[in-house]
Amino acid sequence: MKTAVIVFPASNCDRDMIVALEKTTGQKPHIIWHQDEEIPPVDLIALPGGFSFGDYLRCGAMAARSPVTKQVIEHAKRGGNVIGICNGFQVLTETGLLPGALMRNKSLKFVCKDVNLRVDNNDTPFTNAYSEGQIITVPVAHHDGNYFADEDTLKALEDEGRVAFRYVDTTGEATKAANPNGSQNNIAGIINRRKNIIGLMPHPERLIEDIQGGSDGLGFFKSMINAIN
Amino acid sequence: MKARVHITLKNGVLDPQGKAIQHALSALGFGGVDDVRQGKYIELDLQETDPEKAEATVEEMCKKLLSNTIIENYTIEIK
Numbered sequence: 001m002k003t004a005v006i007v008f009p010a011s012n013c014d015r016d017m018i019v020a021l022e023k024t025t026g027q028k029p030h031i032i033w034h035q036d037e038e039i040p041p042v043d044l045i046a047l048p049g050g051f052s053f054g055d056y057l058r059c060g061a062m063a064a065r066s067p068v069t070k071q072v073i074e075h076a077k078r079g080g081n082v083i084g085i086c087n088g089f090q091v092l093t094e095t096g097l098l099p100g101a102l103m104r105n106k107s108l109k110f111v112c113k114d115v116n117l118r119v120d121n122n123d124t125p126f127t128n129a130y131s132e133g134q135i136i137t138v139p140v141a142h143h144d145g146n147y148f149a150d151e152d153t154l155k156a157l158e159d160e161g162r163v164a165f166r167y168v169d170t171t172g173e174a175t176k177a178a179n180p181n182g183s184q185n186n187i188a189g190i191i192n193r194r195k196n197i198i199g200l201m202p203h204p205e206r207l208i209e210d211i212q213g214g215s216d217g218l219g220f221f222k223s224m225i226n227a228i229n
Numbered sequence: 230m231k232a233r234v235h236i237t238l239k240n241g242v243l244d245p246q247g248k249a250i251q252h253a254l255s256a257l258g259f260g261g262v263d264d265v266r267q268g269k270y271i272e273l274d275l276q277e278t279d280p281e282k283a284e285a286t287v288e289e290m291c292k293k294l295l296s297n298t299i300i301e302n303y304t305i306e307i308k
Contacts (some may be wrong), residue, residue: 058297065293065294101297101299101300103242103243103300104246146245148299148300182243
């Protein structure tokens with residue numbers, strides 16, 4: 001499985017993503033600087049977490065208009081797989097590849113902690129190694145992860161099973177207390193209709209081996225390997 | 230000519246920063262503030278001299294970059 005990780009100025013989870021992809025796929029990802037003109041042919045492009053372009057204007061707004069992102073959009077439109085974690089999710093919504101927007105956390109505070117996620121759809125290239133309804137623990141670290149979409153979009157996401165991950169308590173209930181940022185319907189991650197693009201605020205790439213405190217994020221990478229190989 | 234762009238959150242979109250400002254005003258003794266919505270102000274110096282063309286260009290800028298029309302409204306003033 002060939003992969004590429006896009007690096008923008010002030011990306012800061014790029015290395016975590018590179019290490020996770022290399023460890024799980026056995027191949028080093030291509031590392032693409034945002035000014036690089038070409039992304040080599042790959043099965044998967046990852047947009048990592050961070051604070052691209054200093055979060056100026058809106059989180060992800062500048063990166064979404066960066067020349068390299070045009071190629072990410074073309075790759076996605078050809079059916080290529082794209083993952084966006086944290087800032088990468090913000091970039092994907094800013095490009096319009098995923099619907100909605102990520103707004104300032106309701107608490108106005110930067111949230112950095114482990115959260116419980118429920119896998120609400122395991123029939124995707126990014127979740128097939130988990131079981132439906134499985135609860136996993138993954139860290140979040142963001143200031144702007146409050147998912148917002150208009151009513152029609154939200155209804156479409158729910159009706160079409162496009163909410164891949166949801167913030168829940170330890171019993172699997174999507175309660176207000178379990179929602180770290182005020183996201184509508186406790187949404188933590190969504191997929192597009194074609195199921196080749198996922199965006200999520202939590203960081204599975206930070207949790208792929210026990211030395212990191214757990215391996216609940218490993219399934220995310222195993223799923224992609226299952227789907228692509 | 231100059232273009233002034235105001236960007237505000239759409240009605241119905243929660244504005245937690247606006248709420249925090251409202252609470253802070255209230256704590257300072259400024260009662261009677263029913264709601265606070267905060268936004269952005271962007272000033273552009275344009276080479277264009279035709280106001281209609283300038284407005285059309287800034288409108289495109291708003292749609293493509295300056296605002297996120299999923300959550301924000303914008304108003305343009307050309308001077």
